[in-house]
Amino acid sequence: DQQVKQNSPSLSVQEGRISILNCDYTNSMFDYFLWYKKYPAEGPTFLISISSIKDKNEDGRFTVFLNKSAKHLSLHIVPSQPGDSAVYFCAASGSNFGNEKLTFGTGTRLTIIP
Amino acid sequence: EPEVTQTPSHQVTQMGQEVILRCVPISNHLYFYWYRQILGQKVEFLVSFYNNEISEKSEIFDDQFSVERPDGSNFTLKIRSTKLEDSAMYFCASSSHTISNQPQHFGDGTRLSIL
Numbered sequence: 001d002q003q004v005k006q007n008s009p010s011l012s013v014q015e016g017r018i019s020i021l022n023c024d025y026t027n028s029m030f031d032y033f034l035w036y037k038k039y040p041a042e043g044p045t046f047l048i049s050i051s052s053i054k055d056k057n058e059d060g061r062f063t064v065f066l067n068k069s070a071k072h073l074s075l076h077i078v079p080s081q082p083g084d085s086a087v088y089f090c091a092a093s094g095s096n097f098g099n100e101k102l103t104f105g106t107g108t109r110l111t112i113i114p
Numbered sequence: 115e116p117e118v119t120q121t122p123s124h125q126v127t128q129m130g131q132e133v134i135l136r137c138v139p140i141s142n143h144l145y146f147y148w149y150r151q152i153l154g155q156k157v158e159f160l161v162s163f164y165n166n167e168i169s170e171k172s173e174i175f176d177d178q179f180s181v182e183r184p185d186g187s188n189f190t191l192k193i194r195s196t197k198l199e200d201s202a203m204y205f206c207a208s209s210s211h212t213i214s215n216q217p218q219h220f221g222d223g224t225r226l227s228i229l
Contacts, residue, residue, distance in 0.1 A: 053156050104157040107156070
């Protein structure tokens with residue numbers, strides 16, 4: 001069941017440059033999309049989200065873009081910092097009221113090179 | 115900042131034994147979840163819980179699994195007779211339902227190892 005896909009298992013980016021992480025989904029009933037960051041031995045930490053009525057949401061260095069027609073979202077981190085090195089998970093839900101299960105992608109390991 | 119806390123961080127159990135994983139969700143949250151991540155695989159939904167009852171469960175959540183909120187703070191996942199394939203990281207999450215755009219917040223997980 002590959003309803004949420006992250007096709008790049010890993011990504012390396014130079015410090016200070018832009019990191020772009022991609023995510024595709026197949027279920028058109030998804031209404032709310034989230035990005036989580038995960039360090040080893042810790043749980044997923046919420047980063048940023050976007051509702052399907054928007055195409056962009058920005059929070060500091062993090063911006064999420066949603067292209068509903070392409071069923072694609074991306075996370076932009078600029079400028080990238082060494083502390084951003086982690087696994088990033090894309091997740092989707094049928095509701096933005098936090099009351100529905102999340103369907104996760106397989107994650108992308110981001111490495112920021114100093 | 116309020117956190118979801120999970121205990122123990124690591125549980126080692128013999129196959130066939132019962133195990134209880136514990137979680138303390140964020141205090142004003144109303145929805146509670148369990149997810150698991152088998153090594154090398156994606157995070158998978160197990161069950162959601164609201165108003166003292168299960169609101170949704172996945173195919174993984176069979177009769178061997180149960181959840182309970184025994185008091186006002188704890189949320190537990192019980193596996194009645196563990197199997198080798200239950201070995202995984204188990205994550206508890208909680209969310210607020212009062213306004214929109216509410217993410218789920220996760221604990222640091224319990225690593226369950228079945229021998």
